[in-house]
Amino acid sequence: MDALTSEEAAALATRSGLHRVDQAGEFVAYLQECWRLRYFTWNYAVSRTILETIQNRLGLFWQVLNPLLLTAVYYLAFGLLLGTAKDSTNFLVFLVGGVFTWQLFASALQSGSLVLSATRDLTESLLFPRILLPIAVATQETLGALGAAVVMYPIAMMSGIRPSWTWLLLPFSFILTSMFALGVSLFTSRWVERVHDLRQFVPIVLRMLMFVSGVFYDVTIRFHKAPHVIRTIANFNPPSILLKLTRTVFLPDQLPAAHELIWIFAITFLLLVFGFVSFWRGERRHG
Amino acid sequence: MADENATDERDLILIADHITIEYEVLAQRHGRSAAERIVSQVMGRKQIIHAVKDVSFVLRRGDALGLIGSNGSGKSSLVRVLAGLQRPTKGAVWATSTPSMLAMSGVMMPDLSGARNIRLGLLALGLTPDEVADLYPHVIEITGLRESIHLPVRTYSSGMRARLKFGIATARAPEILLVDEALGTGDSRFRASAEARLAEIQSNAGAVIVVNHNAATIEETTKTCIWMEKGIVRASGRTSDVLPMYEEFLGTQKKH
Numbered sequence: 001m002d003a004l005t006s007e008e009a010a011a012l013a014t015r016s017g018l019h020r021v022d023q024a025g026e027f028v029a030y031l032q033e034c035w036r037l038r039y040f041t042w043n044y045a046v047s048r049t050i051l052e053t054i055q056n057r058l059g060l061f062w063q064v065l066n067p068l069l070l071t072a073v074y075y076l077a078f079g080l081l082l083g084t085a086k087d088s089t090n091f092l093v094f095l096v097g098g099v100f101t102w103q104l105f106a107s108a109l110q111s112g113s114l115v116l117s118a119t120r121d122l123t124e125s126l127l128f129p130r131i132l133l134p135i136a137v138a139t140q141e142t143l144g145a146l147g148a149a150v151v152m153y154p155i156a157m158m159s160g161i162r163p164s165w166t167w168l169l170l171p172f173s174f175i176l177t178s179m180f181a182l183g184v185s186l187f188t189s190r191w192v193e194r195v196h197d198l199r200q201f202v203p204i205v206l207r208m209l210m211f212v213s214g215v216f217y218d219v220t221i222r223f224h225k226a227p228h229v230i231r232t233i234a235n236f237n238p239p240s241i242l243l244k245l246t247r248t249v250f251l252p253d254q255l256p257a258a259h260e261l262i263w264i265f266a267i268t269f270l271l272l273v274f275g276f277v278s279f280w281r282g283e284r285r286h287g
Numbered sequence: 288m289a290d291e292n293a294t295d296e297r298d299l300i301l302i303a304d305h306i307t308i309e310y311e312v313l314a315q316r317h318g319r320s321a322a323e324r325i326v327s328q329v330m331g332r333k334q335i336i337h338a339v340k341d342v343s344f345v346l347r348r349g350d351a352l353g354l355i356g357s358n359g360s361g362k363s364s365l366v367r368v369l370a371g372l373q374r375p376t377k378g379a380v381w382a383t384s385t386p387s388m389l390a391m392s393g394v395m396m397p398d399l400s401g402a403r404n405i406r407l408g409l410l411a412l413g414l415t416p417d418e419v420a421d422l423y424p425h426v427i428e429i430t431g432l433r434e435s436i437h438l439p440v441r442t443y444s445s446g447m448r449a450r451l452k453f454g455i456a457t458a459r460a461p462e463i464l465l466v467d468e469a470l471g472t473g474d475s476r477f478r479a480s481a482e483a484r485l486a487e488i489q490s491n492a493g494a495v496i497v498v499n500h501n502a503a504t505i506e507e508t509t510k511t512c513i514w515m516e517k518g519i520v521r522a523s524g525r526t527s528d529v530l531p532m533y534e535e536f537l538g539t540q541k542k543h
Contacts, residue, residue, distance in 0.1 A: 004304070010379070013304075013381035018301070019381065020379055021369075021382045021385045036413050040407065040413075043406060043407055127371050127385060127388075
């Protein structure tokens with residue numbers, strides 16, 4: 001064998017019907033493998049949810065409790081103390097819509113960015129396209145958020161909003177939110193894996209984004225007097241549009257402008273496509 | 288095997304072609320003062336460790352190849368590359384299908400039950416939920432874990448873990464099975480059933496590679512073998528020829 005050069009070995013392998021197994025496949029083969037393992041992805045998302053459930057006494061209730069408690073804190077700190085409550089005619093629903101969507105976005109982006117470095121147990125024992133990990137995380141986060149979001153309906157009704165057909169659109173807004181987070185984490189998960197120090201920036205960037213995305217105030221009102229550039233950036237900030245989209249379900253006056261909607265769809269689509277390709281290239285080169 | 292008939296094209300199932308594996312690590316230099324240490328941590332140049340240097344061999348249907356060497360010889364890195372779990376720095380692995388690996392390290396989700404890990408492991412092999420449901424009782428049978436199957440894997444003994452992984456890896460008899468140190472643990476009954484399963488894979492026109500530092504395990508399970516030290520192949524050929532050299536080497540190591 002040592003007498004064989006790599007070219008001879010490759011020719012011999014091809015004649016004998018062997019193929020390379022030490023690298024991820026070509027793009028189409030990679031896509032097919034992802035689709036073939038869809039049940040695995042789903043099962044892994046469910047397993048992660050079960051894991052969270054058994055680690056806390058209150059289990060899945062934390063999915064609801066956590067955003068509700070945060071809502072209470074923000075209501076007090078920002079709504080009452082800093083007076084942002086006057087930004088909306090129904091500040092409680094405004095805030096709940098913002099907090100639940102933000103928590104989904106932040107949690108999906110945080111877990112998605114760290115998933116490659118946090119799942120060594122799994123990746124050292126099983127072979128599968130690594131991109132299934134961030135996809136499973138996004139799936140898990142969406143399911144959890146949708147379960148928790150049920151509590152938004154009684155809150156809306158108690159604060160005097162009449163049920164409407166738009167209430168059915170909530171899952172749509174949540175799915176778009178986690179798709180956007182997935183698109184971003186397809187890039188960030190690779191960066192964090194390569195330069196471990198970058199993980200320290202994830203919560204800091206998220207915190208900054210939270211303050212500028214209008215979780216507890218109305219971006220349109222608060223940035224009204226800001227310079228044009230800043231106002232444009234604030235309006236095109238994707239998380240901010242996603243929050244508005246969830247609020248629209250209960251508060252029709254929150255509907256984002258048409259160009260904002262086109263922008264959020266386009267950026268999500270582009271992030272997913274380019275993220276997928278760049279993730280695949282990274283996996284092919286570095287594993 | 289790396290023998291005289293390497294170019295014989297019949298029954299080829301795997302070709303390892305000039306595999307080199309290097310790791311980049313941050314060199315930890317020991318400065319005298321705290322300041323020096325901090326500077327070397329941030330500025331420290333990367334150090335390259337050669338885990339495997341230019342290893343080639345071929346595997347045919349029905350082969351059982353042993354891979355022996357003391358700790359740190361690079362044999363585990365090599366099988367991880369064969370299983371597609373790690374990229375080689377240089378070289379290529381050609382095979383009929385991706386080898387299935389049975390390793391001692393790492394359980395998929397240690398905090399979940401053995402049952403959940405079995406399902407997850409089987410789905411990762413590409414089985415559908417229906418196929419998993421059909422195969423599941425059979426896997427439980429192989430593992431012999433009975434009621435413990437519903438306990439978190441974290442609570443398992445190393446022997447129980449080995450049985451669990453063995454059940455998953457061999458549930459749907461793989462064409463090529465890599466066994467990394469996993470036969471050393473477990474009781475004699477498990478070892479007997481594991482060895483029977485290895486023989487079955489070989490007789491079904493598959494091949495196995497058994498990695499171990501223990502000469503007895505290699506002797507029992509393989510006919511040909513490769514001995515590696517520090518990433519380099521020291522000897523290869525019939526197991527009965529190679530093992531005495533390895534044992535002699537271990538003997539001289541002890542004297543020093």
